[in-house]
Amino acid sequence: MVLEAGAAHDQGMTTSVPQGALRVSATEREPIVDRLQQAFAEGRIDKEELDLRLHLAMTARTRADLDAVLADLAPVPAAPAVPVPAGEPTAEQRVLAALAHVLGGTTLFLGPLVMLCTTARRSPYVRAHIVTALNFQLTLLILTIVTFGVGAIAYAVSWIVCGVAALLGLAGTPFRYPFTLRLVR
Structure with missing residues (x-):
């Protein structure tokens, strides 16, 4: 059979x-x-x-x-999808972008790195701000290591720059830190 x-x-x-x-x-x-x-x-x-x-x-x-x-x-x-214009970030995206810069100023590179791993997929606008904040903090870290700690003075200035970046992120404006290595894309 x-x-x-x-x-x-x-x-x-x-x-x-x-x-x-x-x-x-x-x-x-x-x-x-x-x-x-x-x-x-x-x-x-x-x-x-x-x-x-x-x-x-x-x-x-x-x-x-x-x-x-x-x-x-x-x-x-x-649920009906509410279309969001691609060029204009939502309020949530603006807050997340500002948070990336504030976390960069307070936690060095760790805050933006965690955000990159968890929330970067939400929108290109948020990802761009997270990557910018992360690159800036990594640049400062490399500067500090290469100058044997003298570059740590730049961290005092970085708080002001991070604050400006956070405000521009809330305003929905793209921002690039000056003199930053683009290590993460």
Whole structure:
């Protein structure tokens, strides 16, 4: 019998599997789990039902099993996207840009570096300010190391420059520090 099934497969014969009988992967379960958590947050289901449905979603083997978990929940309405002009930064972007400069003045290069790792993807405007602040602080650090600490006097001046940069960031204006190495792009 195994030989016959192999022979049928070798001859190019395939059987069609209904859509609901297809096996599901962990990637297909993730949006279901997210939707269940959202339904719980909306008050559509209680904690016990959330736990039960999460268990069913995580142990579902087929698409039909997974679809049954959300059968009585309304689909998530798509939120209309509010277009933002590409040239004009939002208030949040301006605050983040100013924060990059202020953190540069207070935490040296660590603040802008953390922001580069966490919030730089929000917009090109924010990234440009973060990179500018980071490059300035790295330049000051290199200057201090190369001059065996004498360059630390530049840090006193840097607070004023960082303050000006933060104000320009809040105003939505691009800013470049003078005499800065472009180490990070």
